[in-house]
Amino acid sequence: MRMPIIAGNWKMNNTLKDSLSLANHLKKSIGNVKHIKVIIAPPVIHLYPLSLELKGTNIDLAAQNLYWEKDGAFTGEISGDMIKEAGGTYVIIGHSERRQYFGETDETVNKKIIKAIESNLYPIVCVGEVLSEREEGETFSTIETQIKGGLKDLTEDQISKVVVAYEPVWAIGTGKTATPQQAEEVHEYIRKMINDIFSHNIATALPIIYGGSVKPDNIDALMAKANIDGALVGGASLKADSFIRIVNFS
Ligand code: PGA
Numbered sequence: 001m002r003m004p005i006i007a008g009n010w011k012m013n014n015t016l017k018d019s020l021s022l023a024n025h026l027k028k029s030i031g032n033v034k035h036i037k038v039i040i041a042p043p044v045i046h047l048y049p050l051s052l053e054l055k056g057t058n059i060d061l062a063a064q065n066l067y068w069e070k071d072g073a074f075t076g077e078i079s080g081d082m083i084k085e086a087g088g089t090y091v092i093i094g095h096s097e098r099r100q101y102f103g104e105t106d107e108t109v110n111k112k113i114i115k116a117i118e119s120n121l122y123p124i125v126c127v128g129e130v131l132s133e134r135e136e137g138e139t140f141s142t143i144e145t146q147i148k149g150g151l152k153d154l155t156e157d158q159i160s161k162v163v164v165a166y167e168p169v170w171a172i173g174t175g176k177t178a179t180p181q182q183a184e185e186v187h188e189y190i191r192k193m194i195n196d197i198f199s200h201n202i203a204t205a206l207p208i209i210y211g212g213s214v215k216p217d218n219i220d221a222l223m224a225k226a227n228i229d230g231a232l233v234g235g236a237s238l239k240a241d242s243f244i245r246i247v248n249f250s
Pocket of ligand 1: 167172173175214233234
């Protein structure tokens with residue numbers, strides 16, 4: 001069975017003091033949760049101090065981005081090995097904000113996934129349609145292009161390290177969640193694609209999590225769907241109470 005994953009994407013929020021305090025709250029109430037994989041993605045500069053704060057807990061850390069080269073003259077970039085060394089276990093790749101504001105493409109997503117895995121990180125790969133694509137009936141074709149491009153030429157060993165996050169762009173930070181049914185349809189579609197490209201076993205094992213205005217009051221209905229294996233939570237992960245409630249979904 002796939003273990004549920006609840007990941008908090010803190011984006012570019014929090015002072016170091018805020019991050020440490022939030023991590024401390026989470027450690028006390030959900031630090032030992034074993035049946036759900038809890039992940040937090042703080043700003044990368046907070047990774048190392050948080051890795052000390054969360055030492056000995058079951059909460060894993062993620063970076064929000066990486067660069068695909070090992071090292072060199074790439075001012076401002078962070079490598080997979082640096083993330084690993086700072087205490088990261090996962091890395092978010094291809095978030096819609098990176099695609100929208102920082103020119104991330106399926107090709108760069110693909111390079112980053114490969115590099116992340118080489119650095120022993122688990123990539124959380126984001127896909128999702130914008131509102132106009134949904135309205136034009138292009139949701140599935142958009143997802144298909146992103147999945148095929150992003151996961152291009154991965155080996156079975158590499159794909160088995162990947163988490164896919166379906167995040168409809170129109171639902172991110174807007175308060176509009178996809179209905180559980182809308183999300184389930186896309187998750188099912190992604191799983192079928194993975195079945196066709198890779199294998200039945202890989203598709204069955206692949207965690208596919210949903211993101212986009214996940215809140216304490218909608219997590220239970222989302223998690224009740226067969227192909228929804230967890231959530232990537234933005235705004236609601238910045239408050240200990242709401243994130244803890246989401247982790248304690250029923
Ligand atoms: P949101 O963000 O929960 O604030 O909509 C989700 C995300 O961007 O991962």
